Amino acid sequence: MLNRLGLDREAEAVYRAMLIDPCGSMQELCAQVGLSESAVRSTLDRLADLRFLRPSRDLPGTLCPVNPERALDLILQKEEDEIELRRQQLELSRAAAARVVAEYASLLPDGSTASNATTERLDGLDAIQFKLETLARGVSDECLAVMPGGAQSQDSLDASRPLDEAAMRRGVSLLTLYQDSARNDPPTLAYARWMTESGGEVRTCPTLPPRMLLFDREIAVVPIDPANTRLGALCTRQAGIVAALVALFEQTWRSAVPLGADRSKDTRTGLSASERELLTLLAAGLTDEVAGRRLGISARSVRRQMAALMERLGASSRFEAGLKAAQHGWLD
Numbered sequence: 266m267l268n269r270l271g272l273d274r275e276a277e278a279v280y281r282a283m284l285i286d287p288c289g290s291m292q293e294l295c296a297q298v299g300l301s302e303s304a305v306r307s308t309l310d311r312l313a314d315l316r317f318l319r320p321s322r323d324l325p326g327t328l329c330p331v332n333p334e335r336a337l338d339l340i341l342q343k344e345e346d347e348i349e350l351r352r353q354q355l356e357l358s359r360a361a362a363a364r365v366v367a368e369y370a371s372l373l374p375d376g377s378t379a380s381n382a383t384t385e386r387l388d389g390l391d392a393i394q395f396k397l398e399t400l401a402r403g404v405s406d407e408c409l410a411v412m413p414g415g416a417q418s419q420d421s422l423d424a425s426r427p428l429d430e431a432a433m434r435r436g437v438s439l440l441t442l443y444q445d446s447a448r449n450d451p452p453t454l455a456y457a458r459w460m461t462e463s464g465g466e467v468r469t470c471p472t473l474p475p476r477m478l479l480f481d482r483e484i485a486v487v488p489i490d491p492a493n494t495r496l497g498a499l500c501t502r503q504a505g506i507v508a509a510l511v512a513l514f515e516q517t518w519r520s521a522v523p524l525g526a527d528r529s530k531d532t533r534t535g536l537s538a539s540e541r542e543l544l545t546l547l548a549a550g551l552t553d554e555v556a557g558r559r560l561g562i563s564a565r566s567v568r569r570q571m572a573a574l575m576e577r578l579g580a581s582s583r584f585e586a587g588l589k590a591a592q593h594g595w596l597d
Contacts, residue, residue, distance in 0.1 A: 272315065275300060279308045280317050283330040316340060384501040386489070393486075393498050394424055400480050400500075401428040408432060409479040409514050410441040413472075415561025416450035417443075429460060439465035442514070442521055444473055444561035445539045457524050468521035471542035472559050474513050485510050536595060543570055544590050547583060 272280065275298070282289070282297040289297070295305050309328060312318040316339040321329040331339070387393045401408075429439060441460065447453045448469060457467045475491035485507045488494040501507065522538075536544075539560060546556040553564040553571075560567070571583065578593070580586035 272312075272317070275304065276308050276311055276315075276317075279305060280312055280330060283318070283328075284333070287329050288324070316343070383503055384499060386497065386499060387486075388497040390495055396498075396500055397424075397478070397486065398428060400478075400484060400486070401432055404432060404437050404480045405435075406481050407438045407440070409477075409482075409511070410439070411473055411475070411477045411514060411517070412441060412443050412447075413474070413476055413561060415444045415446035415453070417447070417453045417456070419452060422452060422456045426456070426459075429465065430463065433460075433464045440514075440518065441465065441467045442473055442517060443467060443469045443524075445469045445471050445522075445537075446561040446566075448524075461524055467524040468518060469524060470517060470521040471539045473561075474517060477510055477514070479507065479511055479514060482511050483507060540570065540574060541595065543567065544574065544587070544595060547571065547587070 278298045279294065279300075282294055286293065286297075291302060291305065295302050298305065300308070309318060313328060315336075317331055317336045318328040319331055321327045323329075330336075385396070387396050433439060439460065441457070443453065443457060447457065461467050476488055476494060478486040480486075484500065484502055486498050486500045487510070489497045489499060543556060543560060546559055547553075547567075551559070553567040557564045557567045571586075574590075575581075575583070575586045578586050578589040580589050
């Protein structure tokens with residue numbers, strides 16, 4: 266147990282022996298613990314550094330054991346002092362970092378990344394990642410995320426994990442929306458489960474709005490082009506835009522299903538939410554490719570699912586399947 270306080274077995278044995286016989290000679294102490302004199306002297310130095318021993322007033326030039334309770338208090342006080350010192354050093358480092366960031370921001374063209382800018386354009390993945398790291402460190406209450414596209418790239422998951430982990434350790438509430446199809450991708454599903462086990466909340470929905478991140482309901486980050494998120498993003502503090510995105514997130518969140526719950530099928534139609542959404546999209550005239558992008562699945566998966574639905578409906582064409590689905594009340 267004393268290992269956590271810096272005492273190894275040898276140090277604990279010497280300390281115990283001195284508590285039993287504080288006036289014993291060096292030879293007697295060596296015999297009691299079974300160590301050489303040089304090993305005992307080295308251990309006595311460590312015990313003195315840890316405040317388990319102190320100079321004796323009765324026998325000048327020797328050490329006497331400190332009461333265990335007092336010794337533990339001294340050690341804990343020392344650790345608290347070190348923590349406070351590290352905290353002060355951290356505050357100084359943060360202040361220095363803030364000055365450096367402000368200095369470099371003033372050197373950038375048009376001041377586009379200045380912290381007081383209402384809207385910033387972030388060109389490329391590196392700029393997005395840097396901004397997200399900054400925002401993640403500053404978020405204090407809540408982060409809302411919409412992650413469409415089904416399976417997430419491993420690079421994206423790897424970049425998100427340390428940020429999510431640090432935020433949850435600080436007590437930040439993380440609410441994330443994935444598409445239902447993400448449940449079929451092992452890496453994305455594993456990440457979503459890790460988030461829920463770590464204190465976050467994850468829900469899924471057949472279709473989602475474009476990708477977005479909302480920090481403390483005050484800052485929003487959205488892609489410049491939702492079809493190609495690698496191009497860059499916009500980071501905005503415009504209250505009206507952020508409020509509209511928050512409302513869109515909340516509306517989608519209410520209709521989504523928690524990760525731990527099964528996507529049960531409609532008892533009346535026997536359709537899953539994804540199957541119903543697929544029929545609706547194709548009935549609206551969307552191609553397999555566009556419907557697949559909306560659902561976060563491949564065009565091949567769209568064709569396979571549609572073939573299964575046509576078989577259930579007894580339809581020989583998609584047009585006939587649409588008619589029969591409407592007749593059966595499968596479409597809104």
